[in-house]
Amino acid sequence: HIATSLPLPSERDHLRPRIDLIVFVIDIKSKCSLKNVEASLAYVDAKFFLGKVYFLVTGVGRVNCCSIETNAICKLGEAYGSPVLFCELELEGVRVATAQRLLRILQICASLVPGFSALSFGLLMRNSADD
Amino acid sequence: MDETVAEYIRRTVLKIPRDEIKMMLQKWGFLSEAQLQTLNFHQLKDNISQEVVQLCEENSADIKQAAVLDIIYNHIYQNKRMWSVYHMRKTGEELEYFDLTDFRKKFKRRLQSALKNVTVTFQEYEDNAIWIRVAWGTPHRQPNQYKPSYVVYHPQTPYVFVSASVLKSNLPLLCQALIVASNYHDIREMELRGHSLNSLKDIVFNRYSHNFQTYCPKPQQASTVEPESADLRIINENRGEKERIQRLNQEGFGDGPQPILQFAQYKLETMFKSRPEMDVLDKKEPFRCLVKFSSPHLLESLKSLVPAGMADAPLSPLLTCIPQKARNYFRIRDKKGLPPESFVSP
Numbered sequence: 001h002i003a004t005s006l007p008l009p010s011e012r013d014h015l016r017p018r019i020d021l022i023v024f025v026i027d028i029k030s031k032c033s034l035k036n037v038e039a040s041l042a043y044v045d046a047k048f049f050l051g052k053v054y055f056l057v058t059g060v061g062r063v064n065c066c067s068i069e070t071n072a073i074c075k076l077g078e079a080y081g082s083p084v085l086f087c088e089l090e091l092e093g094v095r096v097a098t099a100q101r102l103l104r105i106l107q108i109c110a111s112l113v114p115g116f117s118a119l120s121f122g123l124l125m126r127n128s129a130d131d
Numbered sequence: 132m133d134e135t136v137a138e139y140i141r142r143t144v145l146k147i148p149r150d151e152i153k154m155m156l157q158k159w160g161f162l163s164e165a166q167l168q169t170l171n172f173h174q175l176k177d178n179i180s181q182e183v184v185q186l187c188e189e190n191s192a193d194i195k196q197a198a199v200l201d202i203i204y205n206h207i208y209q210n211k212r213m214w215s216v217y218h219m220r221k222t223g224e225e226l227e228y229f230d231l232t233d234f235r236k237k238f239k240r241r242l243q244s245a246l247k248n249v250t251v252t253f254q255e256y257e258d259n260a261i262w263i264r265v266a267w268g269t270p271h272r273q274p275n276q277y278k279p280s281y282v283v284y285h286p287q288t289p290y291v292f293v294s295a296s297v298l299k300s301n302l303p304l305l306c307q308a309l310i311v312a313s314n315y316h317d318i319r320e321m322e323l324r325g326h327s328l329n330s331l332k333d334i335v336f337n338r339y340s341h342n343f344q345t346y347c348p349k350p351q352q353a354s355t356v357e358p359e360s361a362d363l364r365i366i367n368e369n370r371g372e373k374e375r376i377q378r379l380n381q382e383g384f385g386d387g388p389q390p391i392l393q394f395a396q397y398k399l400e401t402m403f404k405s406r407p408e409m410d411v412l413d414k415k416e417p418f419r420c421l422v423k424f425s426s427p428h429l430l431e432s433l434k435s436l437v438p439a440g441m442a443d444a445p446l447s448p449l450l451t452c453i454p455q456k457a458r459n460y461f462r463i464r465d466k467k468g469l470p471p472e473s474f475v476s477p
Contacts, residue, residue, distance in 0.1 A: 003368035004440065012368060032441065 006040035020110040020118075023054045023102060026073060029065045034072070041080065051122030052109050053082040056098070061088035083125035132188045139276050140187055140197050144180040147204060152179060155207070159200050162186050194276065198252035202264050205281055206256070209328045212281065212294040216323045216331055216457075217306065219289045219315035227314055229286040231255070238263070238312035245304055250274045260285055267301050280305060283328065289315065290335045292328060322460035330390035334457050339390050376437050379444040383451040389430035395459045397422040397449065402465055417465075430454070 001008075001016065008016070022044060027033040037055075044053065055077055059065065070086075077084035087098040109118040147155055153172050156162055166186050172179060187196075205212065239251045248268030255261055263282040268274035278296035282305070291309055295302055306318045325331050333339045367373070403418035426432045433450050436442040445451075453459055 001366045001368050004372070005369075008368050009371065011371075036440075 005036055006043040019048075019052075021052050021054070021102075021106045022048055023056050025056045025058060026068070028057055028059045028068050028070075028073075029062065031067050034068050034076075038076070049081050051082075051118030051120070053080065054102075054105065055082060055084040056102075057084060057086045058089045060086050061090060061094075077126075081122075081126075083122060132192055133194070135273075135276070136192060136194050136197050137184050137188065139194070140192065140200065141180045141184050142277075143197065143201055143204060144183050145176055149176055149179070151207075152176075152183075155200070155203055156183070158203050159196075161190065161192065161196050161200070166190075194250055195252065198250055198264055198266070198276070198279075199254060201276075201279070202252060202254045202262050202281075205264075206254070206262060210326050212328075213324060213326055214283075214292045214294050214328050214331055216321045216335060217291045217293060217309075217318050218321050218335075219291065219310060219313065219318045221289075221315045221317075229313075231261070231286070234261075234286070234312045238308050241308040241311050242304065246270065248272060248274050250276065250279075258285075265301075265305065267296070282309070284309070284313070285332075286313070288336065290332075291318070292331060322458040324459065325392045325394070327391040327393075330392060333390045334454050339385070339387065339454055373438075376444045380434060380437055380446075383446055384430070384434045389428070389434060390454055391427075391431075392429045392453065392459055393425060393427065395424045395429055395450070395453060396461070398460075398462045400462060400464045429459075 024037045024040070025033075026037050055073065057070075057073055073084055085098070085101070088094045089098075105121070107113050108116045108121045111117070144152060149172065153167065153170075156167055156170075157164075162183075166189075170179065170182055170186070235253050242249045242251060242265065246268060247270045250264075250266040250268075252264040253261060254264075261284045263284065264279050265282070266274035266276045266279040280296045280301065281294045283292040293302075293305070295305075310316065310318050321335075323331060323334065399420040399422065400417045402416075424433075430453065433446065437444045437446060449461065449463075
């Protein structure tokens, strides 16, 4: 399900399946994008932040057009206890690889991978990023 | 052939991109096909222009022919110039038969009687446009061929498009000559300016697609499959909102391509509104502020603001009214006597 912001329109509540993963996409070229995500975070129930929320930052390939500091985004990730992924959607290879990563993460969050829980995997992601 | 004419022709040819020189000389028609065959278009432009001048010398070109070449260049590269639009009015509704010869005669006579030294050249085009080139001089000086004004007039319409040279002092005389020649009674400058002549014509001749406020009952059932999403499993939660935005945008801008404008300027003469405790201005004077939007294609970029998520729908009518009002320069003042609300002055 794709949405431009939260909260989700309530008229479709009965049509929606269980939500296993929320990925917030931030376009590093647009300050609006970050503001929008920050505003939407307020609508997310606390239990999602146990490994079911990820931040995906796009547009990192265009270094000249960055409007947001990566520092600010990393701080956002820390504040909400959620991992931050970086990618560049304009390159097909990176796009496909990112999609595959997200699918794998989704499988874990939906409890389809034995031995991994969303929480344990999320912690793993965050710790490896710090190294 | 006069030295000044030779130099003028040489400089005009130098302006033309090398690949287009042959085509423009052919359009000009002053040099014969045989003469054009002798030209080598694959050498440096400097050399090409020298050769052209020599050929013109053989044919004894004068400033009149050189001016025609200049009109041809400016007709093709019309978008390089900045055009203003003027509106003429006449008393009474008599539909007069437009006589081109009469128009030309009257126009030229009016200018020459005032200035003596002017070069006036006319060129007609298939889309019923008359192009007029005027090089301005004074009773004591020869016309300056390098700073001419251009006028485009479609007979039977009350609109004139002017690309004035830097010498603004000649504008009143130009306007006078236009109304005298076309049998109108008065002329005024509209608040509409831009580089794209065709778009300005589209706006004043109402040739762009309008956003009619028609009633269209919206289908209430589940919408059809989105052609963009390759996979039916991708569900867009905000489809309803997207459709609403699309509809509002359509109402604001219409369906078809927008006329090309480069600027919109809003001069604010409103009072500064702040919280009482801020008290920024001691004197209650209007806060003078100029807001200018510029873009290679202003209306198209305004139209894509809301779908791109950069603005809320619907857009301010101050932005969407530009083609209907046929203006892109506005003055905004406070409404007097009522709680502060701005309105657009005529």
